[in-house]
Amino acid sequence: MSDDPAKLRRRANALVIFTAGAVVVGALIGWLLPGWLPEDKQARETALMVIGFPGDLLMQMLKMMVVPLVVATMVVGVASLGDIRKAGKIGYRTIAYYALTTGMSVLLGIILVNIIQPGSGAEHLAPAAGELPQSLQHPKGAVESLLQVIKGMLPPNLLEAGVKMNVLGLIVFSVVLGAVLSTMGERGRPVIRFFEGFNEAIMKIVHLIVWFAPIGIASLLMARMGRAGDDFFQKEIPRLAKYMATVIIGLGIHVLIVLPGIYWLVKKRNPFKYMLGMAQALLTAFSTASSSATLPITMECAKTNNKIGDRSAGFVLPLGATINMDGTALYEAVAVIFIAQSLGIDLSLGQMVVVFFTATLAAIGAAGIPEAGLVMMAIVLTAVGIPPENAGLILAVDWFLDRFRTMVNVAGDSVGAGVVDHYEQRDAGPIPAAAA
Numbered sequence: 245m246s247d248d249p250a251k252l253r254r255r256a257n258a259l260v261i262f263t264a265g266a267v268v269v270g271a272l273i274g275w276l277l278p279g280w281l282p283e284d285k286q287a288r289e290t291a292l293m294v295i296g297f298p299g300d301l302l303m304q305m306l307k308m309m310v311v312p313l314v315v316a317t318m319v320v321g322v323a324s325l326g327d328i329r330k331a332g333k334i335g336y337r338t339i340a341y342y343a344l345t346t347g348m349s350v351l352l353g354i355i356l357v358n359i360i361q362p363g364s365g366a367e368h369l370a371p372a373a374g375e376l377p378q379s380l381q382h383p384k385g386a387v388e389s390l391l392q393v394i395k396g397m398l399p400p401n402l403l404e405a406g407v408k409m410n411v412l413g414l415i416v417f418s419v420v421l422g423a424v425l426s427t428m429g430e431r432g433r434p435v436i437r438f439f440e441g442f443n444e445a446i447m448k449i450v451h452l453i454v455w456f457a458p459i460g461i462a463s464l465l466m467a468r469m470g471r472a473g474d475d476f477f478q479k480e481i482p483r484l485a486k487y488m489a490t491v492i493i494g495l496g497i498h499v500l501i502v503l504p505g506i507y508w509l510v511k512k513r514n515p516f517k518y519m520l521g522m523a524q525a526l527l528t529a530f531s532t533a534s535s536s537a538t539l540p541i542t543m544e545c546a547k548t549n550n551k552i553g554d555r556s557a558g559f560v561l562p563l564g565a566t567i568n569m570d571g572t573a574l575y576e577a578v579a580v581i582f583i584a585q586s587l588g589i590d591l592s593l594g595q596m597v598v599v600f601f602t603a604t605l606a607a608i609g610a611a612g613i614p615e616a617g618l619v620m621m622a623i624v625l626t627a628v629g630i631p632p633e634n635a636g637l638i639l640a641v642d643w644f645l646d647r648f649r650t651m652v653n654v655a656g657d658s659v660g661a662g663v664v665d666h667y668e669q670r671d672a673g674p675i676p677a678a679a680a
């Protein structure tokens with residue numbers, strides 16, 4: 245594959261244009277689709293299945309890449325750090341960035357939902373009909389959920405962790421394997437080289453998948469919106485418009501002001517150019533509603549378009565896809581306070597603090613899969629004494645907001661990779677003389 249910069253730029257531009265076109269066309273057709281679909285339930289299902297088929301293929305292909313990609317990039321990333329102190333540094337920086345940005349996004353959500361008050365006067369809101377996820381019917385407490393996240397880091401069976409896509413468990417194992425290999429000198433080197441070659445091969449496959457992504461993306465959007473039906477557009481959106489607006493405004497501020505601000509403060513470079521380089525990943529996140537499935541494309545965009553070093557991309561992005569979810573954190577806070585408002589419950593300042601911490605925890609614990617945030621909401625609701633089945637109030641629009649928050653989750657990881665890479669490069673050697 246050519247590394248000619250002009251060619252790479254043209255390739256990246258073409259992909260962004262195709263992908264953006266796919267989102268627009270997919271959403272437009274998806275919006276009109278409910279009216280075009282056959283009345284008969286069976287025929288309707290079949291039509292949606294066919295329309296969504298390329299999208300299913302895309303999801304399968306992306307997911308197929310996740311396990312090998314995470315293991316190979318993490319092993320290579322950590323092994324290439326060599327010195328364990330360097331590994332510590334990149335680890336602290338990544339975690340500090342995640343903690344700071346997640347905290348900022350929850351706080352932003354709490355402030356906005358208190359100012360806009362989307363739920364006050366909304367006591368008439370009837371919960372939408374629909375099947376509640378199991379976790380909301382039989383909720384787990386915050387402590388149990390936290391312990392479960394920690395337990396997941398040490399999977400008893402690596403193959404099972406792969407089958408269940410327990411990315412966090414695979415990360416922990418790969419980090420340890422990479423660190424140990426790097427201490428083994430000559431004997432470790434062939435194994436590291438194997439993973440390097442393997443990693444490169446996986447990235448080349450991702451290079452091919454990205455060309456199929458626009459077709460898959462259009463198909464995913466059409467099928468999902470078609471399935472939502474007219475009721476969603478005519479009843480649910482007006483019913484929950486103020487709540488949805490609060491979430492989307494919050495996410496918008498975070499992704500357009502807060503994250504670019506951090507990037508600019510650190511790098512003194514145009515953050516929007518950087519975001520443009522990540523555009524295909526952001527649009528894929530929007531269409532798949534899964535940070536984990538998007539991970540291969542996030543890596544590809546970060547490395548190819550934004551020239552993020554293998555080490556930073558390999559460390560920050562896989563970890564971020566599982567534990568750093570700014571969008572989900574903000575959404576958890578807004579949703580829970582909105583539910584409280586519409587039930588006429590006045591949350592005290594202390595309870596807001598509880599929301600702050602449990603929303604952060606819920607975001608860390610949420611898997612990078614569609615609507616995982618809704619499932620984790622039980623923690624936050626229970627912590628402030630609201631029966632979790634009240635999440636039924638926002639159930640009908642969760643799939644829609646999920647797309648926006650997943651996009652913000654991926655944007656958060658992407659900016660994190662840029663920020664951490666800046667410090668990594670600074671430590672690696674003298675910074676070239678600043679341009680006059």
Ligand code: ASP
Pocket residue numbers: 533534535536569571572610611612613614615616617618646649650653
């Ligand atoms: N779908 C989100 C993600 O994959 C998680 C969530 O439901 O908030 O990042």
